[in-house]
Amino acid sequence: xxxxxxxxxxxxxxxxDTAVRITQEGIDEGVPPEQILKxxxxxxxxxxxxxxxxxxxxxxxxxxxxxxxxxxALLEPLLVAGGIQPDSTAVIGTIKGDLHDIGKNLVAMMxxxxxxxxxxxxxxxxxxxxxxxxxxxxxxxxGISALLTTTMGGMKNVVELVRSTPEIQNVPVIVGGAPVTPxxxxxxxxxxxxxxxxxxxxKARELISAYQKGAAAxx
Amino acid sequence: xxxxxxxxRLTGEWMTPRRRFLSAMFRGRVDKxxxxxxxxxxxxxxxxxxxxxxxxxxxDAEKMARLAATSHDILGMxxxxxxxxxxxxxxxxxxxxxxxxxxxxxxxxxxxxxDPDQIVVPSDFLKKPTMVAATGAIRLxxxxxxxxxxxxxxxxxxxxxxxxxxxxxxxxxTMLDPDKIKRYLDKILPACLMSAKAQFExxxxxxxxxxxxxxxxxRAETYRDFLLxxxxxxxxxxxxxxxxHCCGKCTDRVDYFAEAGWDVFHFESQxxxxxxxxxxxxxxxxxxxxNNPTLLYQGTAEDVYxxxxxxxxxxxxxxxxxxxxxxxxxxxxLKAINQAATDWSxxxxxxxxxxxxxxVDYPExxxxxxxxxxxxx
Numbered sequence: 001x002x003x004x005x006x007x008x009x010x011x012x013x014x015x016x017d018t019a020v021r022i023t024q025e026g027i028d029e030g031v032p033p034e035q036i037l038k039x040x041x042x043x044x045x046x047x048x049x050x051x052x053x054x055x056x057x058x059x060x061x062x063x064x065x066x067x068x069x070x071x072x073a074l075l076e077p078l079l080v081a082g083g084i085q086p087d088s089t090a091v092i093g094t095i096k097g098d099l100h101d102i103g104k105n106l107v108a109m110m111x112x113x114x115x116x117x118x119x120x121x122x123x124x125x126x127x128x129x130x131x132x133x134x135x136x137x138x139x140x141x142x143g144i145s146a147l148l149t150t151t152m153g154g155m156k157n158v159v160e161l162v163r164s165t166p167e168i169q170n171v172p173v174i175v176g177g178a179p180v181t182p183x184x185x186x187x188x189x190x191x192x193x194x195x196x197x198x199x200x201x202x203k204a205r206e207l208i209s210a211y212q213k214g215a216a217a218x219x
Numbered sequence: 220x221x222x223x224x225x226x227x228r229l230t231g232e233w234m235t236p237r238r239r240f241l242s243a244m245f246r247g248r249v250d251k252x253x254x255x256x257x258x259x260x261x262x263x264x265x266x267x268x269x270x271x272x273x274x275x276x277x278x279d280a281e282k283m284a285r286l287a288a289t290s291h292d293i294l295g296m297x298x299x300x301x302x303x304x305x306x307x308x309x310x311x312x313x314x315x316x317x318x319x320x321x322x323x324x325x326x327x328x329x330x331x332x333x334d335p336d337q338i339v340v341p342s343d344f345l346k347k348p349t350m351v352a353a354t355g356a357i358r359l360x361x362x363x364x365x366x367x368x369x370x371x372x373x374x375x376x377x378x379x380x381x382x383x384x385x386x387x388x389x390x391x392x393t394m395l396d397p398d399k400i401k402r403y404l405d406k407i408l409p410a411c412l413m414s415a416k417a418q419f420e421x422x423x424x425x426x427x428x429x430x431x432x433x434x435x436x437x438r439a440e441t442y443r444d445f446l447l448x449x450x451x452x453x454x455x456x457x458x459x460x461x462x463x464h465c466c467g468k469c470t471d472r473v474d475y476f477a478e479a480g481w482d483v484f485h486f487e488s489q490x491x492x493x494x495x496x497x498x499x500x501x502x503x504x505x506x507x508x509x510n511n512p513t514l515l516y517q518g519t520a521e522d523v524y525x526x527x528x529x530x531x532x533x534x535x536x537x538x539x540x541x542x543x544x545x546x547x548x549x550x551x552x553l554k555a556i557n558q559a560a561t562d563w564s565x566x567x568x569x570x571x572x573x574x575x576x577x578x579v580d581y582p583e584x585x586x587x588x589x590x591x592x593x594x595x596x
Contacts, residue, residue: 014394058436059390066391097323102387102436149511150324153545178435178467179487184512 002026004039007071011043014063016070023071033078040068041113048110048198058102061197065109072112086117088208091133092143093121095154100147103177106197107143114201116141116208127158134168140208142168143200144190146177155180156188163189170214172207176200230571232561236297240368241424243537244460244482246504248573251564252531252538253297254557255506256290257370257427257462257485259543261303264550265289266321273546274318277304277325278348280355284363287356291367293550295557298368300427301356303543308374308410309382311347312340322546330385335402338383340410345417353414354421361422368425370462371418375430375453376407377446383407386436393441400445408449415457425460427485428453434468434489439590442472447479454480462506466542470494474590477502487541488514492533497581498593506537509556515544520551527559531567534579 002025010018019040026036047064050056090111094104101123108118119137121129134142142162146152155175163169172191175184185193192207194200234242234250243253266272269289271282287301304325310316317328332338344350353371360369374382380389380403392399415426430450432442454461463481465472468489476484477499484503486495488510495505507530509515514526527538538560544553567574584593 054434057434057438057441059394059441062387062391063394097319099317099326099328100386102390105387148324148543149516149541150543150545152512153516153547178433179512181513184517187513187517 002029002031002036004036007036008039008043008046011040011064011067011071012046014060014067016063016067019067019071020074023074027074027078033075033082034084037072037075037079037113040071044068044110044113045198045201048196048201052196052198058106061106062102065106068113069109086115088115088140088212089117089119089137090141090143090204090208091119091121091130091137091139092145093125093130093133094123095144095146095151095158096124096126097154098146098148098151099123101145103147103197104143104145107145107176107194107200110197110201111143111204114205116204127154127161130158131161131165131168134162134171135165139168139171140211141204142171142173143204144173144175146175146180149179152177152180152184153188155190159189170211172211174200174204174207228571231568232564233572235366236291237366237368237424240297240537241460243506244425244462244504246501246536249564250568250573252535252560252574253368254295254560255298255368255370255537255539256294256296256300257298257372257464257506257539258541259300259303260290260294260296260540260548260553261286261546262544262548262550262553263322263546265293268293273303273321273323274325277306277318278352280352280359283352283356284359288360288364291364294553297557298370299360299364300370300372301360302353302372305374305378305429306382307349307353307372308407308414309379310349311344311414312338312379312383312407312410314382324543327382327385330383330388332383333388335399335406338403338406340406340413344410344413350414350417354417357418357421357423369423371415371421371423371426373411373415373418373426373428375411375428375446376404376449377430377432379407379411380404381431390436393437393445397445404445404449408453412453412457415453419457419459423459425462425482426457427462427464428457428481429464431466432472433466434471435466439472439475443475443590447475450479450481454482464542470498470585471588472590473498473503473588474593478590478592483536485539492530492535493579493581494584494588496534496579497584498588498590500593504536506539507535507541509538509540511541511544511548515540515552516548518552520549520555523552523555524559527556528563531559531563532577532579534576
C-alpha cells in the first residue's frame with residue numbers, strides 16, 4: 001500500500017524519485033488523484049511555512065518544487081479526465097525587462113497546488129501582454145514578479161493599464177519579488193503583496209474571493 | 220624678519236573626490252562623507268544629456284565613459300563607475316546576451332552550460348568586446364578625471380555562474396551536487412581575477428566585486444562554505460582596494476563578508492546599517508544603502524535628502540544608492556544625495572578640517588546575525 005506520509009516527506013525534502021514512485025503506487029492502487037495531490041500540497045505548505053520563517057531557503061524550495069512537479073505530472077491526466085477543475089484562474093509573469101523567474105515559478109507552483117489554474121506568461125512580459133492574457137483567460141487575479149530594483153517600476157505600468165481596461169479593471173493585481181515592499185506595492189496601486197511564495201497562496205485566495213464576490217454582486 | 224606665512228588653513232572641502240573616496244574606503248579622515256556611485260546611476264535623462272545611449276554605451280568605450288561621467292559632472296558624486304550591466308565577464312566567456320533597448324538592461328538570453336567542463340576561459344578574454352569597452356572606458360576616465368574616484372566592477376564566479384548556468388539550476392546544484400558548484404567556481408574564477416586586474420591596470424582606484432549570495436536566494440552558510448575562503452584569496456590577490464556587493468537580505472552574513480578581507484561592503488536597504496556595524500565592527504567600511512524603488516524612484520528629492528541625513532547620523536562611511544537605479548529615476552532625487560552629504564558634512568566639521576561623527580548607540584545584534592567570527596571577537 002502506498003505510503004503517503006512518506007510521499008509528503010519526500011516532497012518536503014525534495015526527493016523526487018521517491019515522490020514519483022509513491023505517486024505511481026497510489027495511482028496503481030486506484031487512490032483518487034486529488035487525494036494523492038493533497039499530500040503534496042500539504043507538503044508544500046509545510047515547506048512554504050518553513051521558508052517564510054527563514055528555516056529554509058530558495059534551494060530547498062526549488063528541490064521540493066521539483067519533486068512535486070515530477071509527481072504531479074503523473075496525476076495531471078487523471079485530474080483532467082476526472083473533470084477536477086480549479087475554481088479560479090491566475091495570470092502570472094515577470095515584469096518587462098526582467099528575465100528572472102525563480103520567484104515567479106515558485107508562486108505559480110504554489111498557486112497550482114492551491115487549486116488555482118495558472119497561465120504562466122514567462123519572463124520579460126510587457127503590460128499589454130498581461131492585459132491580453134487576463135482578458136483571454138478571464139483571470140481572477142494577475143500576479144507580477146520582479147527581482148531587479150531596476151525593472152520593478154514597470155509594475156506601475158501594468159496596474160495602470162489593467163485599471164484602464166474595462167473588461168478587467170477590477171481584477172486584483174498582486175505583486176512580489178525580493179525587492180518589492182508593501183509600501184512599493186501600495187505606491188504602484190497594486191491590490192496586494194506577498195513576501196514569499198507560501199504567503200502568496202493565502203493572499204491570492206483572499207483577493208480572488210473578494211473579487212469573485214464583487215463580480216457576482218455586480219451581476 | 221619673520222617670514223610671512225602664506226599657506227591657508229585647510230577648511231571646507233579641501234580633499235579631491237578621489238582622495239576622499241579612498242580615505243572613506245578605509246574609514247580614514249575625510250572633509251566630507253563621499254557621495255558615491257558604485258552601481259549604475261545612469262538614467263534616460265543622463266543618456267539624453269550626453270547623447271550616449273543604451274545599448275551602444277555597453278560596448279563603446281567612449282560612450283560608456285561619457286555616460287558614466289554624468290555621475291560626477293551632473294550629479295556631483297565623488298566617483299564614476301562605468302560598468303552598467305552584469306554581463307561583463309559572462310558575455311566574454313560566451314554567454315548569449317540580449318542587449319536590450321535604451322530603456323532596459325542586458326541579460327543572458329539563454330543558458331548554454333550545464334557542466335563545469337564546458338567552461339573555458341578564452342585565451343583572448345581581455346580582448347572580448349565587453350572587456351575592451353570596460354577597460355577602455357576606465358582608461359579614458361582616468362585620463363579625463365585624475366581627481367575623481369574611478370570604480371571598476373567585477374562579477375565574481377558565483378554571479379557569473381548564475382549568468383552561464385541559470386540561477387535556478389545553479390541553486391539546485393548547491394543542494395544536489397555541491398562538488399559541481401565548486402568546480403564551476405574554480406573554472407570561472409581565473410576570468411574574474413583577470414577582469415579585476417585589467418581594470419586596476421586601466422586606472423581604476425577600486426574594484427567592486429559582486430557575488431550574489433543574498434539571503435533572498437541562499438543561506439549564510441552557503442556563502443561561508445562555498446565562497447569565504449575563495450574571497451579571502453581574491454581580496455588579497457586582486458591588486459587594489461576592494462568593495463564587495465551583495466544584494467538583498469544579508470545581515471546574517473555580514474560577519475562572513477567582513478572576514479573575507481574586503482575593504483568595503485556595499486549593501487542594500489534590507490540590511491540595517493546599525494546592526495551591520497554592530498556585527499562587523501571596524502573590520503569593513505559600509506557604503507550604501509539608499510532604497511531604489513520606494514525612495515529614489517518613487518520618493519521626492521526631500522525624502523532622499525532626509526534619508527541621506529539619517530544614514531549619515533548613523534555613521535555610514537559613504538552614501539550610495541543600494542544598486543543600479545531604475546532608468547526613469549529623476550535627476551533631482553540623485554542630486555539630493557551629494558547635496559545631503561555636503562550639507563551634513565558642513566554641519567559636522569567642528570575643526571573646519573575633517574568631519575567628526577556624532578556618537579551612535581549600536582543595538583545588540585540579533586543572535587542569528589552573529590556569525591562565527593563576530594562571536595569570537
